[in-house]
Amino acid sequence: MAFRVAYVCNACGARHPKWVGQCPDCGAWNSLQEVAGPRPSPGRMASGREGGYAGSQTAQIEDLWAISPDEQPRLPTGIGELDRVLGGGLVSGSVILIGGDPGIGKSTLLLQSCAHLAGTLPVLYISGEESPQQIGLRARRLGLSGTGIRLLAETCVERVLAQAEREHPGAMVIDSIQTLYTETLPSAPGSVSQVRETAAQLVRFAKQRATAMFLVGHVTKDGTLAGPRVLEHMVDTVLYFEGEQGGTFRLLRSIKNRFGAVNELGVFAMGDQGLREVKNPSAIFLSRHDQAVPGTLVMVTREGTRPLLVEVQALVDESPLANPRRVALGLDQNRLSMLLAVLHRHGRVAMFNQDVFVNVVGGVRITETAADLPVMLAVLSSFRDRPLPLDLAAFGEIGLSGEARPVPNGPDRLREAAKHGIKRAIVPKGNAPKEGIKGLEIQVVKTLSEAIEAAF
Numbered sequence: 001m002a003f004r005v006a007y008v009c010n011a012c013g014a015r016h017p018k019w020v021g022q023c024p025d026c027g028a029w030n031s032l033q034e035v036a037g038p039r040p041s042p043g044r045m046a047s048g049r050e051g052g053y054a055g056s057q058t059a060q061i062e063d064l065w066a067i068s069p070d071e072q073p074r075l076p077t078g079i080g081e082l083d084r085v086l087g088g089g090l091v092s093g094s095v096i097l098i099g100g101d102p103g104i105g106k107s108t109l110l111l112q113s114c115a116h117l118a119g120t121l122p123v124l125y126i127s128g129e130e131s132p133q134q135i136g137l138r139a140r141r142l143g144l145s146g147t148g149i150r151l152l153a154e155t156c157v158e159r160v161l162a163q164a165e166r167e168h169p170g171a172m173v174i175d176s177i178q179t180l181y182t183e184t185l186p187s188a189p190g191s192v193s194q195v196r197e198t199a200a201q202l203v204r205f206a207k208q209r210a211t212a213m214f215l216v217g218h219v220t221k222d223g224t225l226a227g228p229r230v231l232e233h234m235v236d237t238v239l240y241f242e243g244e245q246g247g248t249f250r251l252l253r254s255i256k257n258r259f260g261a262v263n264e265l266g267v268f269a270m271g272d273q274g275l276r277e278v279k280n281p282s283a284i285f286l287s288r289h290d291q292a293v294p295g296t297l298v299m300v301t302r303e304g305t306r307p308l309l310v311e312v313q314a315l316v317d318e319s320p321l322a323n324p325r326r327v328a329l330g331l332d333q334n335r336l337s338m339l340l341a342v343l344h345r346h347g348r349v350a351m352f353n354q355d356v357f358v359n360v361v362g363g364v365r366i367t368e369t370a371a372d373l374p375v376m377l378a379v380l381s382s383f384r385d386r387p388l389p390l391d392l393a394a395f396g397e398i399g400l401s402g403e404a405r406p407v408p409n410g411p412d413r414l415r416e417a418a419k420h421g422i423k424r425a426i427v428p429k430g431n432a433p434k435e436g437i438k439g440l441e442i443q444v445v446k447t448l449s450e451a452i453e454a455a456f
Contacts, residue, residue, distance in 0.1 A: 005034060005035075006034075006035055007019045007020075007032040007033065007034055007035070008032065008033055008035050008191075008192040008193055008228075009023040009025065009026060009028060009031045009032055009033075009192070009228070010031050010032075010033055010192045010227070010228060011023065011026050011028035011031045011228065011229055012025050012026035012028070012228060012229050012230065013192060013196050013228030013229065013230040014026065016032060019032050019034070020032065026229075033191065033192060035185075035187045035191060035192070035193045072091050072092060072259075073092075074087075074088045074089030074090065074091065075089050075090040075091075075092070075117070075120070075121070075170075075171075075212065076089045076090075076116075077089060077090060077113040077116060077117060078112070078113060078115075078116025078117065079109070079112060079113055079116070079275075079277055080277050080279070081252065081266030081267060081268060081277040081278070081279075082109065082113060082252065082266060082277075084264060084266055084304075084306070085239060085252050085253070085254045085257075085260075085264045085265070085266040085304075086237065086254075086257070086259070086260060087254075087257055087259045087260015087261065087264070088259075088260065090117075090171065090212040091212065091236075091259050092170075092210040092211070092212055093206055093207050093209075093210045093211065093212065094206070094212055094213070094236045094237065094258075094259060095202070095203050095206050095207075095213045095215065095234070095235040095236050095237070096212075096213070096214050096215065096235065096236065096237040096238075096239060097177075097215045097217055097225070097231065097232065097235040097237065097238050097239070098110070098214060098215070098216055098217065098238075098239040098240075098241065099216075099217040099218070099219050099225045099238075099239070099240055099241065100219060100240060100241025100242065100243075101219060101241075101243075102218075104241045104242075104243055104250060105241060105243075105250055105268070105270055105274075105275050106175075106216050106241055107130075107135075107138070107175055107216070108138070108142070108270075108274050108275055109241070109252075109268070109274075109275050110125075110173050110175065110214055110216070111125075111135070111138060111139060111142065111144065111274075112142065112144065112274050112275060114149050114171070114173060115139070115144040115145055115146070115149065117170070117171050118145075118147060118148030118149045119148065120170075121169075121170030121171060122148065122150065122167060122168065122169045122170050122171075123148060123149050123150065123169060123170070123171045123172075123173075124150045124152065124163075124164060124167050124169035124171075124172045124173070125149055125150065125151050125152070125172075125173045125175070126152050126153075126154060126160055126172065126173060126174050126175065127151065127152070127153050127175050128153070128154070128155045128174075128175065128176060128179030128180055129175060129176060129179055130153075130175070131153060132151050132153055135151060136151075142273055142274040143273055144274075150167055150169070155179050155180055155181060155189060156180070156181060156182075156183065157180045157181065157182050157198040157201050157202065158182065158183055160174075160180070161201065161202075161205055164205065164209075164211075168209070169211055170211060170212065171211065171212045171213070171214075172206070172211055172212070172213045172214070173213075173214045173216070174202060174213065174214065174215045174216065175216040176215075176216040176217060176218060177195060177198065177199055177202075177215045177216065177217050177227070177231075178190040178195060178217065178218045178226060178227065180194070180198040180202075181194050181198065182194065182197050182198050182201065184197070185197055190226075190227075192227065192228050195226075195227040195228065195231060196227070196228050196230060196231065199215065199231050199234055199235075200234065202215065203234050203235065215235065217231070225238070232255075232256060235256075236256075236257070236258045236259065237254065237256060237257045237258065237259065237260075238254070238255040238256040238257075239252055239253065239254055239255070240252070240253045240255055242363070242365075243270075243363065244363045247363060248269050248270055248271075249267060249268065249269055249270075249278070249284065249362065249363065250267070250268040250269070250270055250275065251265060251266070251267060251268075251363070251364070252265070252266035252267075252268065253265055253266075253303075254304065261304045261305050262304070263303060263304045264303065264304030264305060264306070265281075265303035265304055265306060265308070267281040267284075281308060282308055282309035282310075282416065282420055283420070284362060285308070285309060285310040285311060285361055285362040285364060286298060286309055286310075286311055286420065289390065291387075291390075292387035292388060292389055292390050293387050294381050294382050294384075294385050294386060294387045294388075295313055295314040295315055295316070295378055295379075295381050295382030296311055296312070296313050296314075296378060296381070296387075296388070297311070297312050297374045297377050297378040297381065297388050297392065297393075297394060298310070298311055298312075298374070298390075298392065298393040298394075298417075298422065299311075299312050299366075299370065299371055299373075299374035299375075299393065299394060299395050300370070300393055300394075300395045300413035300414070300416060300417050300425075301364075301366055301368060301370055301371065301395070302368065302370070302408070302409055302412070302413065307409070307412050307413045307415075307416035308364075308416075309393070309416060309417060309420055309422075310360055310361060310362060310364050310366070311360075311361040311362075312358065312359075312360060312361075312371065312374045312375055312378045313358070313359045313360075313361060313378065314356070314357065314358050314359075314375070314378040314379040314381070314382045315355075315356075315357040315382055316351065316354050316355070316356050316357075316379060316382040316383040317354065317355050318353065318354060318355070319353055319354055319355040321355075324351075324352065324353060324354055324355050324356070325355045325356070325357075326340070326355075326356050327355075327356070327357045327358070328357075328358045328359075329358070329359040329360065330359060330360030330363070330364055330365050330366055331358055331360060331365075331366055331371060331375065332367070335372075336356065336358055336375065338400075339372060339375060339376050339379075339398065340356060340379070342376075342398055342399075342400060342402060342448065343376055343379070343380070343448070345402070346401070346402030346447070346448050346449065347376070347380070347402075347448050347449065347452055349380060349383065351379075351383065354383065356379060358375055358378070358379065368407065369397035369405075369407065370395040370396060370397060370407040370413075371395075372396065372397050372398040373394045373395060373396040373397070373398055373404065373426065373428075373448075373451055374393075374394045374395060376398060376448065376451075377394055377426075377451065377452070377455050380452065380455075380456075381455075381456075384456070386456060388455060388456075389423075389424065391421060391422055391423040391424060392422070392423075392424050392425070392426070392455070393417045393422045393424075393425045393426075394425065394426040394427070394451070394455070395407060395410075395413060395425075395427060395431075396426075396427055396428040396431065396445075396451075397428070398448055402447050402448045402449065403446065403447055403448075404428035404429070404445050404446055404447060404448065404450070404451060405428055405430070406427075406428045406429070406430025406431045407428070407431065410427060410430070410431030410432075410433065411431075411433045411437075413431075414427070414431075414433060414437045414440060414442065415437060417440065418437050418438065418439050418440040422440065423439070423440065423441060424440070424441045424442075424443065425440060425441070425442050425443065426443045426445060426451055426454050426455060427442060427443070427444060427445070428444070428445060428446070429444045429445065429446050432444045
């Protein structure tokens with residue numbers, strides 16, 4: 001067979017007959033890679049037999065209102081935080097893509113989950129990077145029972161699916177998708193075309209055989225999943241494993257989920273016995289100070305369906321530079337600059353000659369606007385060298401005109417704050433509950449000036 005050279009974009013997976021500097025489809029620069037091989041014909045893709053296994057019968061057209069609305073039963077993984085991120089557990093036929101930095105704990109988490117799932121259904125673990133001996137040593141080190149877990153070290157997707165046809169697993173783990181290749185393409189494993197085609201065959205198998213499947217994916221230098229972006233569209237759920245190098249805590253975040261809430265967060269602690277779930281993450285992100293110190297304040301954020309208490313720290317110091325520094329860790333730096341401008345205009349506090357550093361304790365990244373009010377109060381506390389009470393919390397969005405705007409799920413945030421010993425909360429007027437929260441004094445503010453007066 002004569003192979004024709006083509007160029008595939010590693011950002012969107014688009015195929016082009018010649019190389020260009022910018023992909024015409026997605027606009028990415030220098031993203032086209034040369035691949036060799038014929039493009040799969042529509043007839044071959046529609047046959048359902050590509051990939052070395054016999055496809056199921058042709059799908060039948062159904063009436064929408066005749067389909068049963070019953071929700072598919074969830075299968076618990078044995079790890080509560082993982083079940084929370086997945087939306088309550090595994091769904092038969094779902095495909096979950098999990099990515100993260102090397103050594104963050106992806107294989108450890110999946111091996112612990114497989115050990116529990118093996119008690120209720122057959123599990124097949126496909127390893128393309130580690131030998132069976134390495135996986136066995138990890139299982140013994142973690143104190144896991146290997147009973148019921150079938151292990152296969154293979155990188156050819158056709159042979160993987162042929163073995164899976166014989167095993168009939170209820171759950172499968174592919175570690176990792178970048179190591180697999182298909183014999184129908186001559187390009188190297190990990191290339192855009194190989195990742196896209198092998199993932200397509202695995203997704204097709206999972207849907208036809210009602211097998212819950214985990215795909216482990218590598219990440220690039222900027223922390224995004226490697227391979228074409230079409231890979232994220234093919235799967236049902238995309239999870240990211242986050243954590244600081246050398247740190248104890250790991251965060252599992254849901255970016256896409258067809259069976260649950262997005263931006264759901266699971267918290268784990270890495271130890272000698274593997275990953276241990278943290279059932280009360282607010283406790284690890286709160287201050288351990290014996291007395292109040294300037295520049296710190298507790299904020300109530302929300303990750304998915306979970307309210308979370310985190311500590312915001314700020315340091316303001318006179319700058320020796322012509323352009324003072326604005327450094328934000330865990331927050332958007334551009335939004336910090338905007339908040340300082342609002343503080344100057346509507347709070348009558350000028351920091352044009354001050355370096356401002358803001359940090360969210362614990363490595364949590366806050367993307368919602370509820371951090372506006374606590375960030376501004378923490379910055380002002382450091383600037384004035386006046387500590388705020390340890391039992392004070394705040395949340396709320398600040399507009400460019402200085403108004404305090406409400407954020408979603410205010411009562412849930414206030415109840416979470418009261419549960420962790422917070423005695424006073426400063427919130428926008430729109431977040432004031434109709435009925436008070438027992439043990440919590442709620443101060444309602446309409447503007448930034450009122451919030452500053454209430455805090456100090």
